[in-house]
Amino acid sequence: MSNAGCRQPARRGKGPEACDADIQVDDRCPDTIEITIFVAALCRARPGWRRVPPLGTKPDTRTVTAMTSIRSIKGFKDILPGEAALWQSIEKTATEVLGAFGFREIRLPILEKTELFARSIGEATDIVEKEMYTFTDRSGDLLTLRPEATAAVVRAYLQHKIYAQDPVQKYYTIGPMFRRERPQKGRYRQFYQINAEIFGVGSPYADVQLIVMLVDLLERLGVTDAQPHVNSLGCPACRPDFRRALLDFLAAREERLCADCLRRRETNPLRILDCKVPGCREATRDAPALSRFLCAECRSHFDILQGALDALGIAYLIDNRLVRGLDYYSRTTFEIQTSALGAQSAVAGGGRYDGLMKTLGGPDIPATGFAIGFDRLAEIVAAGKGTEIPGPLVFIAALGAEAQARAFPWLAALNRSGIWADMLFEDKSLKSQMKRAGKLGARKVLIIGENELAANTGQLRDMTTREQVPVSLDRAVEELRRHLGADG
Numbered sequence: 001m002s003n004a005g006c007r008q009p010a011r012r013g014k015g016p017e018a019c020d021a022d023i024q025v026d027d028r029c030p031d032t033i034e035i036t037i038f039v040a041a042l043c044r045a046r047p048g049w050r051r052v053p054p055l056g057t058k059p060d061t062r063t064v065t066a067m068t069s070i071r072s073i074k075g076f077k078d079i080l081p082g083e084a085a086l087w088q089s090i091e092k093t094a095t096e097v098l099g100a101f102g103f104r105e106i107r108l109p110i111l112e113k114t115e116l117f118a119r120s121i122g123e124a125t126d127i128v129e130k131e132m133y134t135f136t137d138r139s140g141d142l143l144t145l146r147p148e149a150t151a152a153v154v155r156a157y158l159q160h161k162i163y164a165q166d167p168v169q170k171y172y173t174i175g176p177m178f179r180r181e182r183p184q185k186g187r188y189r190q191f192y193q194i195n196a197e198i199f200g201v202g203s204p205y206a207d208v209q210l211i212v213m214l215v216d217l218l219e220r221l222g223v224t225d226a227q228p229h230v231n232s233l234g235c236p237a238c239r240p241d242f243r244r245a246l247l248d249f250l251a252a253r254e255e256r257l258c259a260d261c262l263r264r265r266e267t268n269p270l271r272i273l274d275c276k277v278p279g280c281r282e283a284t285r286d287a288p289a290l291s292r293f294l295c296a297e298c299r300s301h302f303d304i305l306q307g308a309l310d311a312l313g314i315a316y317l318i319d320n321r322l323v324r325g326l327d328y329y330s331r332t333t334f335e336i337q338t339s340a341l342g343a344q345s346a347v348a349g350g351g352r353y354d355g356l357m358k359t360l361g362g363p364d365i366p367a368t369g370f371a372i373g374f375d376r377l378a379e380i381v382a383a384g385k386g387t388e389i390p391g392p393l394v395f396i397a398a399l400g401a402e403a404q405a406r407a408f409p410w411l412a413a414l415n416r417s418g419i420w421a422d423m424l425f426e427d428k429s430l431k432s433q434m435k436r437a438g439k440l441g442a443r444k445v446l447i448i449g450e451n452e453l454a455a456n457t458g459q460l461r462d463m464t465t466r467e468q469v470p471v472s473l474d475r476a477v478e479e480l481r482r483h484l485g486a487d488g
């Protein structure tokens, strides 16, 4: 017995009753008896698996019966209904905007072969070296929870040979990514992104389209100060000259660089330019600018991009420090910054990665794309809006069994016609039913007690104005629809 964790039982395919038999003698630690009880109890809770407590721990068998509460994993968060409603509305706006620009949704697995990310993101990056959730599955395959989306979108495009029918494709995908970064406020280990990619177009207009789309989306979400920062990373023809010039420049400043940057000199020196350590920023203040090294084609590409942004009246900033380290990134790189949450920072980033298809074993097809940090975007939108959930349009306060039996079909009919109506499925007093309606934030309450049943007329009360109108119980659903429709 070595590690904590679940192990596949020696005899598979048996029900929970096989658990006790599954505990092999060689699997027991010196705390035999308690372990047996502990393991057997947990096995019953999860048939087909048995729990192996960590070496040297004396299991507390009481925890099996007196359950301790289980909390979520550090760095993972729940999106509760109030927030989820906001997320839905952001997703809705995003899919409308992306759809209008011709992007179609692609849905991909969150689990991929580790090799995909090792090859696309690069072995010598923090993400691949330290931050990926990687594990070996039962058949010995090395798998990783995706730390980003682009590699998987490219993988799918290549795997299904979509390029053979039509290389020009525009995709978007929304979903969770996983990185084991140091937890800090607003940063999660399961975080969400909206990704958009354009495949098969090398033109700078494709990059501009991505930037316009981001600015438009952010504007619609109430972010009015979105500012694109742009840069050109050159291409495999012109970048080596810049790299050499940068390394020459850094040679005299070695002692001022942080340990990470010293390592980056070997792996991807461009990343030294965006190191956040103050010493490194100071040391690279007068570093050569990549823009001075661009070849004629890269120069023209970058000029057209700027011209198109100017023509659209989008104010942007050329940022020489905006870099990406890997060879398959080329030409345009950009970030969208906002100061909506105080200090200015990026809410989205992207750029061109013309060399990635080839790196992943595909044909030489240009590509460009972006990722929006959904968690941060939601934070920004929430700061402007609040996350209140609207209440039901009507709450039916039915007092007594007869009223309940009569009202329940109305509730179902309203719900099925798309109207959010609610009621309490318990015979409670009028006071407590009104309290419930108030708590839910219901706009109106239909009251049906003994008197109302006798008169065959309910009372519809407006929760804001306190006004009441009679509602014929024979035509309750129609009348409710009319009253609720009247104020939208």
Ligand SMILES: [Zn+2]
Pocket: 234, 235, 236, 237, 238, 239, 294, 295, 296, 297, 298, 299
């Ligand atoms: Zn070039």
Ligand SMILES: [Zn+2]
Pocket: 257, 258, 259, 260, 261, 272, 275, 276, 277, 280
């Ligand atoms: Zn550094």
